[in-house]
Amino acid sequence: MSRALTLSQPTPTTRATLFYLTFYMAPGASVMFLPIWLSEKGITPEQIGIINAVPIFVILLFNLFIGRIADRASDWRQVIVIGALIAGIVPIGLFFVSEFWGVLLLWTLTVLPIGAITPVLDAAVMRLATRTGGDYGFIRAFGTVGYMVFNGLTGFLVVWYGPAVFVPLFVGLALLRALVSLQLPAFRAPAEEPTVAAVTGKVTASSLREIAKPWFILPLFGFCMIFGTHLVLNAFGSLLWKEQGISEAVIGPLIAIGAFSEAFVMFVWRRFGGRVTARNLILVSALASVLRWLAMGFAPDVAWLLLLQATHGITFALGFMGCVHFIANWTDEGIAAETQSLFVVGQQIFSIIAVTGFGALVPLLGAQAYFVASAFALVGAFCIWLSLRMQPPKAG
Known part of the structure; x- marks a missing residue:
């Protein structure tokens, strides 16, 4: 029975693929409707530009720091899961803000953890694919699929249920990504397992x-x-x-x-x-x-x-x-x-x-x-x- 259970468990590559599928769903929804939602809140185009630009500047300050922490950790998984959990919980605050400064703070705190862990995720899954003989391109493509699906689906949902559906949809997708992150595998090679570079003699x-x-x-x-x-x-x-x-x-x-x-x-x-x-x-x-x-x-x-x-x-x-x-x-x-x-x-x-x-x-x-x-x-x-x-x- 234990053998059958082991065989039925998803592989590390499958679990990483599932996370990538959910990773860009929330951004796909926000690209479609965030500017319209902000405009309906009375936020001006100039302020909308600031809300989109500030997170980029903040991520610039944190990216190398987070990357260094991830490399020093026993496994990259820890940083990825923590970032996904923060990015799943913080957007709940969007239900309670409607003015510029509140939205700016909440949106920056929402985007920051995902922007910070994106390069860590790319590096981790690339190493996992190399070590296990998987296909990084195939795994990463599912991120684009998730983005594309909700980029289009959000428009239909707004037409069917009205603009009020945007925040519940975005928060739901962020929480889904956080939950899926919990099933991520360990990414680093075990200490006793030689890396591909060691096996092939690559410097x-x-x-x-x-x-x-x-x-x-x-x-x-x-x-x-x-x-x-x-x-x-x-x-x-x-x-x-x-x-x-x-x-x-x-x-x-x-x-x-x-x-x-x-x-x-x-x-x-x-x-x-x-x-x-x-x-x-x-x-x-x-x-x-x-x-x-x-x-x-x-x-x-x-x-x-x-x-x-x-x-x-x-x-x-x-x-x-x-x-x-x-x-x-x-x-x-x-x-x-x-x-x-x-x-x-x-x-x-x-x-x-x-x-x-x-x-x-x-x-x-x-x-x-x-x-x-x-x-x-x-x-x-x-x-x-x-x-x-x-x-x-x-x-x-």
């Missing part, structure tokens, strides 16, 4: 000082620039499309195509990800971004936008997956979360630069602001190419 860095070199920093810096250009699409894409005369009924599917493309690349990653070196994949992502934003600058019609949105899996998911594998290839478990946190800090910095900078450019240039994003991506591609010239990829 990996055990301190940040060992990887604080231009050839290691440049590709991550370059992709952070690419990541920033994607925030331009997130922040201003729907507005620019509406100004082009595209209806909201079409804008929604255009956004969904991008998310579907991202999930698709992650699902099929294992079929090609091991055949091309990580930095070469990041470079492909950067060059594709240059072409994508260049084309977007000409304000193309819907047919072309459908094609361009379908490249999102290449311009974003391919580069992101390449970076996660690049970090895993060159670092050991002792600095995995801290290095991943450093990478996320870079993304957040360039997100702030891109959103604020293009916020000034879009009113002046309209869709032609994408030409600047294309040039930005080209600089990122050059950084990645330069790294490849400085340090060739690892053999095999």
